[in-house]
Amino acid sequence: MKDLKDLWEFGLETYDASTNQRFDMHVALMTTVSDFPGYEMLSGWSTKGYLACPECHYETDFEWLPCSGKTVYRANRKFLDPSHPWRHDKRNFDGKLKERCQPIPLNGIDVEYMLRDFPNAFGKKQKQPRRDVDDPNPWRKIPIFFELPYWKHCSNRHNLDVMHIEKIFFDNIIRTLLDISLKTKDNLSARRDLVELNLMPELQLIELEDGSEEFPRSRFWMSLEQKRKFCQVIKNSKLPQGYASNLSRCVQVGERKIAGYKSQDALFMMNYLLPIVVKTTLPKDVASPLIRLSPFFKGICSNSNDPYSEVIPEPKRKSRVRLQGKGVKKSNLKKKENKSDFIFLAEFLENMQAQLVQQLAPSVTNAILTQLRDANIFLLTKMGNLLNLEPQSIRCMASKMEMK
Template structure:
């Protein structure tokens, strides 16, 4: 047999190839089909009959040899899209042995796998009537509705047990009810709707996870893991004391939920819409029409050749879960958006995947990387090893790989996810080190100039002096930093997380806009993504709307045409040689006071009244009467309403 065609387990057990293949197999097996941190041992003695942990399985394979299962003899050695792309460059197209193996492999992988069989059996059993003659609700629907009721009303397990006893008395004797809430939880776990609780340091320094799972205090700041005393035993009795974690991260595993997308034939057909259902007419209707998607396909052809591989976007933002602004609290959900789906389904609530729920009461800031660790671990496994998945639309199994293409957030969230500081002198991540900023003496903030350099070289605004800073813009746009350049720049960056760490300041002599090396660079393909971070347009539109309306209506606290701004106009002309609307500059009078000329957009009370009434009428006619505009007062509305008002203006 040709050495290039030999599988790793056919080499001598003392060789480096055999040992490396063993380690790669164990990594893939534990990432895809482990149960309780154990897998069926594939050594020549156990023959997949007994289950062991990672170290025991490795010892058995090294000592006893390896016996692959029939359905994995072809794809055991594959190490994800990157390794496949390398192998494709060296494989001979006419290799008859590989072709026969591929046909055999495809034949053996038809029909549902074990995971799909469990799910389909559960669905089939769940369709049973709750009791004979019940047409309104099945057994599975009752179990799910019961658990939702428990969560919505925050009922303890004892209350649910009492309800089940009451239902047994009311319903017929042959009604099939769960015996306890624990049985209901088992059903939800099989559906992939469970979550894991991971303790965290209250200072956002670390997670009590992986190698630190059994630690009792933070290895960074030394803070205790528990709110209560650390003693396991009560001094007055032999009972164990209940220790309450100081902070808990809730992680919703994504592997089973991604598999579920293909177990329904209708949903599985939508998962390949970007390949077979999209109209290629040159218009931008879907991320697949963008240049970033096309470049990614060229970089990783083995990933793109399988249209069922999943592409995701990660979105996050903070919110107050207590429905009252009197309590300052910020909880951060991390949501995954499925880019395989058509645009009218991708953002539907039933297809948005909640993966993490980062607790408050404060924003995690740059320490969000600490909480993203479990998700990044699963995403890395799904890229390197894949996950055997049953496709109900074709009745076949395939290895599903997953890639995160980009993130979506507001501008502060951009800083948290990317590591680039969006405050201070270098706030613009697109201009990066070539940003033009001026510190305003009276407004006490940075002002970012020279946006005209992003325009085309022959754009008339480049030569418009009066309406800009009084100068012609002849510079070209900055060259953006690529992912490879950023990774090389931050290769040895000392990531230090937690509230106890000293904040990094930008030095005037040696400014450093980076705050960390983002955890996303641990994904092997992240540096090749052209569009790594996206800004939420709804946030930007609302901020622009608030500033424009606040300035037009002269709303205190929201207007941008204030005393400090007028003084800064004069300061910019004298110190920076920027000549912006000199007629609006503050003027000194003989008595030492200042005079501020009125602007061309200034309105008196009657004009403000007319403006508000006109906007209100347009909203009632074209949108909906959800935003009420009173005289000179703008009530806060939802982002979609603000968007509609921007179009009206």
């Protein structure tokens, strides 16, 4: 912390090679990146219990699952746009409308004011009992970063590591699809919680006459042969060098398990292999949302500001082609030999030249444009013969295009 203060107040003498001068470079810490347990250590906000969401803070919506013994946070539709159709979808969610707006996150000035008299008690502590629902104090300490004079003015002080989150997502998806014992999320306690919450009656446990309970099959249930196929596809995948580790050692086809992979391996399988595997083994209504998860995580890791742009691309518009001359029909475009029967206008050549100059060497650009001009003159002659134009008119048009 002392080094961060000195770098902000006094700076560090640095050499600028472009101007051949030295200057004092001041440094500021703008944000931190960590996993969710590390978020608690850096921010001081408890990431466990009833108010575990740092963004929703005191407005966190939570539910206690009595059978699973967990606290869940299902009110995620409040982060959608007010006009989003999922806000009014009762059937596929909890049977309620969601009209509540997104909570406003606490800024640094508010946090500093709230923790002005908070006692920092470090060291080994006795285990505290479970906090009450109405406990107004989810803070654990005053973050040391508030000793920096500019920290309270930072708008985005803490961030989560997307690779860690993506690995957790992939772990839960794989364990649930392959029905790995003691690790799947579709277990007996989860089915009993559905009865308590009165959700998804088709998946709730069915009591039989002898007192036992029947476990209904879910839509993502796979047979043993499908699970082997699922694992075999990942095991036999051939990857470019450096993209991921040896995934074949992580796949056990006989036991139908995938384990021992790292975060980089999970990122690669989530983005590239999982869409291929689920499309060949699962029904369309189950595979579709899993496939859309891949571009969503790609959008988060890309330079795009909107991750949903990768998931829901803009609709493609069909290009319109104007056909000129006698004997030229729209059906001819489907024939391979007639795909070159277009006239490249001078504006097209100019735009093509501007794009090619930026990407290719000038010699390659000139060669390509020369071929396009030759093709243009040939097509002008061909179309002139079809339209019964005089050769002088055709040469005049070609010379004008050469001058441009």
